[in-house]
Amino acid sequence: MTRVVRNFTKSKGMTILIVTAAIIVFFYIMNPAYLSFDNVRGIMYAMSLSGTITCGMACLMMSGAIDLASGAEGMLAGVLVAFLLRTDIPWFPAVLMILGVGAVFGLVNAFFANILNFMPFIATIAMSSVYQGIAGVITTNQPIMITNKAFWELGSISLWVFPLPFIIMVVLLIIYGLLIANTKFGRQMLLCGGNRNAARLAGISYKKITTIMYINNGCIASLGGIVLAARMHSGSMQSVIGSEMDGMTAAIIGGVSFLGGGSSGMTVVFIGIMMLNCFKNGLYIIQLDPYWQVVSNGALLVLALIVDFFREKRRLASLKAPAREAPAKQT
Amino acid sequence: MEKKSFLKRLTQSKMFVLLLLYIAVAAFYTIISKGQYLYWVNIRNILSSMVITAYLTCGAVFLMISGNIDLSTAQVSTISGILMAQFLMKGFPWPLAILAVLAGAALVGFINAVLINEVKFQPFVATMAVSYMVQGGMLLLSHGAAVEVSNKYIVWLGTYRIAGQFPVNILFTFAIFTIYGVVLAKTKFGKKIYMVGGNPVAAKLSGINPKKVWYILFINNAVLGSVAGMLQAARLRSGSATGIAGGAFAGMTGAILGGVSFGGGSGGMGGAFVGLVLLNGFNSGLTLIGINPYWQTMASGALLLIALTFDYFNTKRLMRR
């Protein structure tokens, strides 16, 4: 245990935690309502959506892939679950079915990235508009109301002060955190993200691992969308869109490298999620012009990307050979 | 030396395949719409819908052939329309307003190029980051509201129809396409673009400066994007944050369909033009036969993927030879 604490204080997590604390103190001074019960609950709700998306995204990025359609996948899952619940299907099988659809989302990405060798970046952005189109066709841009009261609970009940969506997010992070830290598969994943060639020589299939992670990401993003739909009592086209950017930002702040896999563990990712949402909510609570809020969030992602870029550059420079294969002539 | 005949060259080209494909698409829509697809009104619609993307495509084709990519163009377009509208509202003379916007866009292109050439960011990351900043700036400027454009010269550019029928801006589009096509295919600079995209190291060792080419192309791309945005504002008589249809890949889908690949070094304006016609002809057909407009959102992504798949099999065929 002492080792864990010692390692943590040395790690990136500590820095981010201090920054987060500073953010909280700052906004509390600006407006004491920042730490009111309602607002903290508000932050938790916000964290639960972006945190769920981040969880899938962080794992995917650690294995060296990316999915920019995560937000659209979550959105479509929310729409589909609302659509499905208009029939008499009980909520639980409906949710399971939609999670299955989420797996298909991931499979589609994996097909483009691993079979046709498209750049995951482009293929997933393209899929994002495909999913938005599908959602538009289904909803004609009107939210689909959900009347299944049992399903509402998924988004609204609380355990003590913690809303269920928040708990779901934390549980997911813990599960994946343990998975990465303690299982063989977790390590193989990091190996793929960190040095594809080394993974190949060690007999680990990059394509197999990333395919699993794409599917995993599709499921988690869908879960995020489903929980949000439960909280909103509707499936809407506007809901989850853009949260893949939050997910990416939080993951990168949380020490996952955008370029080279690698991670400091899920605890740090959690702190990243917390920092992002405390920051966003703070901007809201001090009533900053909403457009400035958008700008600040963009700036935060840019900042995270730049810091990551230089961090990664320094790390790669320490190995004489590039840790990743040079990109082949791709389409 | 043996030379391929013109006919043989034509039938072997990707452009030809695309053209056939488009004819099939057009035939399909014509039948479904009971001939309406071939009415002048619809053809004009197709041509008009091409106007804006055409500029983006010209920029994207050049950049992609040189082995680079710019995801910030759509944002530059949008902000340009808004900026122009605001400058005009503040009473700037219209040529000055346009020049100021173009200068701003050139600056964004320059920043992209600096990040990629000098700081050595990946083009994806750099231009995505820049696109966020531009988007932020756009929101700050517009606060989401549309600004009216009433300057008669600019509105003329956007909406005038020759003989009440033929939109003048379509002529500009054809002109731009021709000029860019000629530059790419016939001039020294065009050749350099191919060489730099094909192998920047070899080009450098042969006395070509790839960075210079990239600087020019990024600035060119941003400026073209800006022109597209201003033209859009002129057409709609307002600058708004609605943005350009097709998002970050608006200019690229047609280009990829027409045979420009992400690897760089191949493709041309002719193919990109046919790709653009196919893209817009396909989309307008969807509208014509009365399909939910969201099918078009879907189609924009699906077409990009189809274009990529097309490119994938083509490259594979080339490799096998």
Add this chain to the structure above:
Amino acid sequence: MPEYIEFNGIGKAYPGVQALKDISFRAGAGKVLALLGENGAGKSTLLKILSGDIQPDEGTIIIDGEEQKFAAPYHAISRGISVIYQDRQLVPGLNVIENIYSGDLPSTRLGLLRKDEMRRTTREIIDAFGLPIDPEELVGGLSVAYQQMVEIMKAYRRDSQIIAFDEPTAPLTDAEISILFRLIRKLRDDGKIVIYVSHRLAEIFQITDEIVVLKDGRLVKTMATPETDEAELIKAMVGRDIGDTYSRLSRNDKLGDVLLEVNNLVTDAVHDVSFTLRKGEIAGFAGLVGAGRTEVVRALFGADHILSGEIKINGKIHKAGSEKASIEQGIALCPEDRKEQGLIMWRSITDNICLPVLDKLKKLLFLDRKKSETLAEKAVERYSIKTPTLDKIVSELSGGNQQKVILGRWTSDLIDTKILILDEPTKGIDVGTKAEVYQMVCDFAKQGIGVIFISSELTEVINVADTIIVMHNGHITGTVKREDATEENVLALAMLD
């Protein structure tokens, strides 16, 4: 624990090149076997076959009488073979423990890692080797030498019985080399089979027990280290019949004025290099890979930054600031890696030949297509490039024809090349075309061009060049006239330790 590994008649051919032919030898347990040879002798190919990265066309690998088939690297790993390459196969973002265990992490049936076991074993291994490394440290934070040690520990942890090193000392300092040798001796004393690839002779005598010498993909000699000496080894490495290819060359016999003068050139990789080149002279640069030959010409060409020194062309100081400036001064560079640096693989022959002279092919605003094609046609005729049309994409040509396209690029009518730099022009080219290239080089000299000819094939460089400049470790270690050059004296200069 295996007693021996035997290579039995291994052969491997690449298009146009027989990389290995009929290699048979045996390495025994508790011994260090050196694999020695010039560049291109086939050492790396053999290692790749051993590691399962490539498969031999013929022959087998036998371990303790049992024939082995490695379809992929991990097959070889699972048979107890570890190859430690120069470009290390590590993950910088993971710590020492995780890197040591990468590939086969110990886990329970549920897939949970046995972390304590991992930490304990790593600790034990580090202690056994007596290294000051923290198992929790990220590998990216270790020095190059320690990263290599991690590779060795990885092999040790896998309990690999056969461990091969590919030029392990190249990036290390003397102190680090002695640690490495200590580790290698420990492996040997533990009864492992160690294969050690190097071309540093001094090391071979320090660390190895047996030596296998390869040349041109064939096994020349197997000997016990104590029973041989440097002279004999060098002879074995270079000894080959010099065919009459060279005697038939029609050479340029009159050298002109001094064309190029390089004085005290210093760059990041080159130290204090000075030499001169006359009109019509062929200056050969000999040395091992990484000796700094390519770096000298790159600096000369303006592709690398020059820290100090001066370059004079025809007596006038030349500022080598950019490639373009150098080309305008009449310098041309044909880089070593045709595919990556020389050619635009997916463009036509015409495009590739016209690359540096686009300025001169302008007619008003446009490129003159006729003129470009005439230019390309002339090159195709002059060098008899085998192609049906000028539009053919260069990636579809053979290696020799590709090389000719590059030569055609720099010797067309529109370009006035005074100094032609050829970096490994015969690499990957079949024997017949090689002879053609030699004659071309002599023809350039006859036209009064000063040729800089870099080659790692000793025989070639000492027989084609008029003057042989030998480099080692960024320095020029000697300059020899063709009349005085023997493979032995040039190799001795190139291997100075």
